[in-house]
Amino acid sequence: MSKLFEALDNWGCDVKGAMERFLDDEELYVTCLETVITDDAFEKLGVALEQKQIQAAFDYAHTLKGVFANLGLTPMFLLVEELVEPLRAGNGENLETAYEKLLEANEYLKQILGKTAC
Amino acid sequence: MEKENTVLIVDDEKVNRLNLRKILEDSYEIVEAENGQQAIEILEKEPGRISAIVLDLIMPVANGYDFMKVYAKSKTFGTIPVVIATIAGDVETEKACLELGAWDFVGKPYDSSIIQFRIKNVIDRSQHQMSRELRYRSQFSELTAIYNMTTFYYCTRQMLNRYPGEKFAFIRMDIEKFRLVNSFFGREEGNALLKYVAEYLRAQEKQYRHISFGHMNADVFSVCMAYGDIEEIHGFMQKMNRMIAEYPLDFELVITYGIYLVDDMELSVGEMYEYANLASKKCKDMYSLQNYAFFEAKIREEVAKEQTIVNNMRGALNGNEFVLYLQPKYELQTNTMAGAEVLVRWIDPERGMISPGEFIPVFEQNGFIMKLDYYVWEKSCQLLRKWLDEGHNPFPISVNVSRVSLYNPRLAEVLGELVKKYDIPPRLLQLELTESAYTTNQQSTKAIMSKLQKMGFCILMDDFGSGYSSLNVLKDIEVDVLKIDMKFLSNTENEARSENILAAVVRMAKWLNLPIIAEGVERKEQVLFLRSIGCEFVQGYYFAKPMPAEEYEKIAFSNNNHFEETTDETKKEINEIWSSTSQLELLFSNMLQAVAVYEYGERIEVLRVNNAYYDIFGFNDINDIQKSLSAIDEESQKRFLEAFEEAVRTKDVSECEVKRYAGDREIWVLIKLKYMNQVGDKHVIYGCLNDITEQKEIDDELQKYKHAIESSQSSEKTMLIVDDVEINRASLRSIFEERYRILEAENGREALELLEQEKYHVDIILLDLVMPEMDGPQFLTRKHQIPELENVPVVIITADDTTEQQIDTMRMGADEYIVKPFIPEIVIRRIENVLDSSRSLRRVLQESNLE
Numbered sequence: 023m024s025k026l027f028e029a030l031d032n033w034g035c036d037v038k039g040a041m042e043r044f045l046d047d048e049e050l051y052v053t054c055l056e057t058v059i060t061d062d063a064f065e066k067l068g069v070a071l072e073q074k075q076i077q078a079a080f081d082y083a084h085t086l087k088g089v090f091a092n093l094g095l096t097p098m099f100l101l102v103e104e105l106v107e108p109l110r111a112g113n114g115e116n117l118e119t120a121y122e123k124l125l126e127a128n129e130y131l132k133q134i135l136g137k138t139a140c
Numbered sequence: 141m142e143k144e145n146t147v148l149i150v151d152d153e154k155v156n157r158l159n160l161r162k163i164l165e166d167s168y169e170i171v172e173a174e175n176g177q178q179a180i181e182i183l184e185k186e187p188g189r190i191s192a193i194v195l196d197l198i199m200p201v202a203n204g205y206d207f208m209k210v211y212a213k214s215k216t217f218g219t220i221p222v223v224i225a226t227i228a229g230d231v232e233t234e235k236a237c238l239e240l241g242a243w244d245f246v247g248k249p250y251d252s253s254i255i256q257f258r259i260k261n262v263i264d265r266s267q268h269q270m271s272r273e274l275r276y277r278s279q280f281s282e283l284t285a286i287y288n289m290t291t292f293y294y295c296t297r298q299m300l301n302r303y304p305g306e307k308f309a310f311i312r313m314d315i316e317k318f319r320l321v322n323s324f325f326g327r328e329e330g331n332a333l334l335k336y337v338a339e340y341l342r343a344q345e346k347q348y349r350h351i352s353f354g355h356m357n358a359d360v361f362s363v364c365m366a367y368g369d370i371e372e373i374h375g376f377m378q379k380m381n382r383m384i385a386e387y388p389l390d391f392e393l394v395i396t397y398g399i400y401l402v403d404d405m406e407l408s409v410g411e412m413y414e415y416a417n418l419a420s421k422k423c424k425d426m427y428s429l430q431n432y433a434f435f436e437a438k439i440r441e442e443v444a445k446e447q448t449i450v451n452n453m454r455g456a457l458n459g460n461e462f463v464l465y466l467q468p469k470y471e472l473q474t475n476t477m478a479g480a481e482v483l484v485r486w487i488d489p490e491r492g493m494i495s496p497g498e499f500i501p502v503f504e505q506n507g508f509i510m511k512l513d514y515y516v517w518e519k520s521c522q523l524l525r526k527w528l529d530e531g532h533n534p535f536p537i538s539v540n541v542s543r544v545s546l547y548n549p550r551l552a553e554v555l556g557e558l559v560k561k562y563d564i565p566p567r568l569l570q571l572e573l574t575e576s577a578y579t580t581n582q583q584s585t586k587a588i589m590s591k592l593q594k595m596g597f598c599i600l601m602d603d604f605g606s607g608y609s610s611l612n613v614l615k616d617i618e619v620d621v622l623k624i625d626m627k628f629l630s631n632t633e634n635e636a637r638s639e640n641i642l643a644a645v646v647r648m649a650k651w652l653n654l655p656i657i658a659e660g661v662e663r664k665e666q667v668l669f670l671r672s673i674g675c676e677f678v679q680g681y682y683f684a685k686p687m688p689a690e691e692y693e694k695i696a697f698s699n700n701n702h703f704e705e706t707t708d709e710t711k712k713e714i715n716e717i718w719s720s721t722s723q724l725e726l727l728f729s730n731m732l733q734a735v736a737v738y739e740y741g742e743r744i745e746v747l748r749v750n751n752a753y754y755d756i757f758g759f760n761d762i763n764d765i766q767k768s769l770s771a772i773d774e775e776s777q778k779r780f781l782e783a784f785e786e787a788v789r790t791k792d793v794s795e796c797e798v799k800r801y802a803g804d805r806e807i808w809v810l811i812k813l814k815y816m817n818q819v820g821d822k823h824v825i826y827g828c829l830n831d832i833t834e835q836k837e838i839d840d841e842l843q844k845y846k847h848a849i850e851s852s853q854s855s856e857k858t859m860l861i862v863d864d865v866e867i868n869r870a871s872l873r874s875i876f877e878e879r880y881r882i883l884e885a886e887n888g889r890e891a892l893e894l895l896e897q898e899k900y901h902v903d904i905i906l907l908d909l910v911m912p913e914m915d916g917p918q919f920l921t922r923k924h925q926i927p928e929l930e931n932v933p934v935v936i937i938t939a940d941d942t943t944e945q946q947i948d949t950m951r952m953g954a955d956e957y958i959v960k961p962f963i964p965e966i967v968i969r970r971i972e973n974v975l976d977s978s979r980s981l982r983r984v985l986q987e988s989n990l991e
């Protein structure tokens with residue numbers, strides 16, 4: 023477990039804050055991390071962006087933002103924020119790069135979880 | 141450990157829900173919903189279970205905003221605190237949350253201690269608020285903000301205990317005809333009046349040494365105050381009277397006071413209230429001569445006596461303690477028997493004969509009169525059958541049909557079945573209905589009567605003249621015979637006036653071809669008088685007292701059923717009166733009936749009038765008849781002339797109502813014309829004139845009242861009565877039909893069908909327990925499954941008044957119970973209590989989850 027937390031820490035995550043929120047329940051925290059990497063909000067966000075459904079795209083991005091904040095996934099939180107703010111202002115243009123970066127970050131998280139699986 | 145409070149987490153993200161659950165599960169039960177819609181479903185199903193809601197805003201299928209819109213309007217869960225989960229620092233969203241009615245918010249990422257703290261805070265606050273509201277509602281009248289009955293009773297008890305040396309008066313007050321205020325001016329105006337009275341009482345608090353007051357229900361207030369002498373109480377009432385008279389409303393407001401001077405401190409305050417209540421009823425019986433009455437020990441005795449009657453009535457009926465007595469009726473011109481009225485006597489083995497005057501009013505009030513009526517009808521049929529079987533040709537006998545029995549929609553069928561069962565020609569069983577029955581429920585009475593007449597029954601109008609709208613009644617309802625009670629006439633101080641009235645009634649009855657029976661004839665002078673005015677039938681002690689059937693049979697079926705008068709001087713006396721011109725003159729002049737003799741040719745001239753005529757129109761009137769004719773308004777003049785033409789054409793009688801002026805006063809006069817004879821080409825016509833201005837005014841008032849009732853009916857509450865016994869339904873209907881729109885069902889299944897038809901728009905359900913097809917408990921189970929009926933109170937109809945029964949009733953989910961036989965005051969009070977207070981209290985209890 024400590025390897026995983028170390029990797030997350032190194033990536034820039036706020037593991038300490040997250041653990042406070044999870045009342046030091048490491049197992050639950052990991053379950054939540056495993057849940058988030060397969061969250062269908064990633065995919066739905068992509069579809070909404072592609073189809074220029076601004077409100078739906080905002081909703082999914084906003085949802086992910088809250089989840090990342092709670093899990094202390096700061097790098098992903100910062101990435102999704104780049105989507106949330108333009109979408110909140112009604113702007114859905116040129117967000118492909120930011121979305122790609124978000125997917126890459128999720129892949130990275132998957133790798134960390136995979137490599138350090140107990 | 142069982143947790144006291146439950147938190148509902150509403151978030152579409154499983155991760156967030158897991159996170160929140162982790163933070164809160166040590167202190168609270170957790171329920172989760174994935175979106176707003178699911179949350180609403182959970183809350184509607186179990187509103188009392190949830191103490192707080194944590195709500196995410198962005199969700200699919202009814203997001204947080206959608207949820208809050210429903211929440212803001214919800215009566216079921218709109219008071220549960222909501223904490224919104226938003227992303228930290230999003231000030232716009234935070235403001236929006238509060239505008240939507242959220243109690244607080246927490247930012248993401250979550251801080252576990254802040255969340256725990258916020259949830260604890262909102263739950264504490266909501267429970268504190270709820271219990272404060274609950275406490276307030278349980279102590280104060282919601283409308284008038286003064287003590288309610290319970291608190292008033294409690295404080296009064298404290299006050300009485302604290303000052304044992306003081307004299308106290310307990311005063312119950314209500315506003316007469318308050319329902320009319322609501323009907324005429326609307327409920328808001330009615331409520332404003334009640335608040336005004338409460339405000340005044342509050343202002344009086346400092347004026348008295350020791351005083352407590354409260355709002356009991358509807359328009360009823362109570363005051364308990366220390367007093368030195370009785371004048372202090374009168375002073376209080378005078379102040380109250382002035383206060384109500386000053387209220388700016390175009391309606392005569394009168395407060396009625398029932399006062400109990402507390403002479404027994406050991407009594408509960410509730411009993412003191414009851415005594416004051418009994419006193420106020422007494423003052424209502426006095427026809428408003430004064431608007432207050434003091435409780436006297438006599439009243440308590442009367443109540444106890446009534447209770448004994450109620451306790452024994454059923455046993456008496458089963459034990460045949462009610463015995464039929466018959467009072468013969470005679471034809472006056474020949475003195476031969478013409479029938480009898482069946483009366484009932486209660487012969488109690490221990491107490492002896494109980495006067496009908498004692499038990500009939502009690503039975504009329506509790507509805508038992510219906511059973512007694514039926515008993516008498518059946519026994520009368522048996523008597524007639526016996527006489528027919530013995531080969532007699534019996535005279536008709538008349539039985540009483542009480543007002544309560546008239547409410548039975550099957551009355552005609554019931555009587556029809558009886559005469560059929562005993563094979564009696566209906567004409568032999570005559571039916572006596574009191575005049576007041578005609579006036580209270582005209583439409584249905586008219587329908588029932590015409591049905592009975594078609595079946596061959598003869599209808600007698602009993603106590604004619606005792607009500608104030610007799611003339612109207614005769615206009616609308618066809619009866620076969622009129623009965624007038626001499627006692628009613630002799631009540632007045634001026635016997636001559638009574639005789640005039642009776643003479644007028646007999647004359648009128650003749651014009652209408654109605655036979656008339658004078659009852660209560662006790663003296664020879666009365667007989668002479670009745671004969672002189674052409675009354676056909678008599679009944680009374682002078683001729684025969686009520687007697688047991690055996691005795692009646694002896695007289696009725698003997699050859700000698702004549703009544704023997706003591707002397708034959710009668711006819712001589714009458715002849716003298718009529719032959720003596722001077723005495724006739726005297727009689728004419730001094731008759732209290734206004735009379736005019738007219739001559740009708742090319743124009744109408746008044747030949748002469750009597751003194752009573754002057755009483756109505758003044759002395760100047762007759763001096764110029766043309767002037768007096770021009771005093772009649774245009775439309776009335778036409779009717780007046782037509783009446784003369786009709787009297788001349790038919791050589792008989794006619795009548796008309798005219799409006800005219802006497803001086804500067806506008807009056808209505810009923811003129812009855814009787815053709816006398818022809819002199820040359822002119823006709824002499826005799827006219828009786830009655831000032832009917834007051835009658836007209838009463839009619840107008842009645843019309844107004846009727847309109848008010850009719851217009852208020854549309855906004856009236858609906859009551860569903862579920863009982864398989866028709867007589868129970870009829871009895872309850874008679875109690876409530878002026879206050880509610882009544883629906884009826886014979887069993888639970890029929891009630892459910894009816895409720896569905898009515899789209900569940902019903903305000904209260906009265907439910908019998910034992911019924912065929914679907915009984916009371918089964919119906920209640922089904923009712924609980926219908927959300928629309930959730931707040932509709934149910935009152936159980938039971939014959940069992942025990943504590944176990946009360947507990948069972950409450951356990952079944954009913955709100956109250958009423959006990960058979962129904963005592964109108966109690967039943968009405970119970971129902972109104974249920975509707976007014978317990979329902980709102982219950983709702984608060986449920987919402988606060990404290991029950």
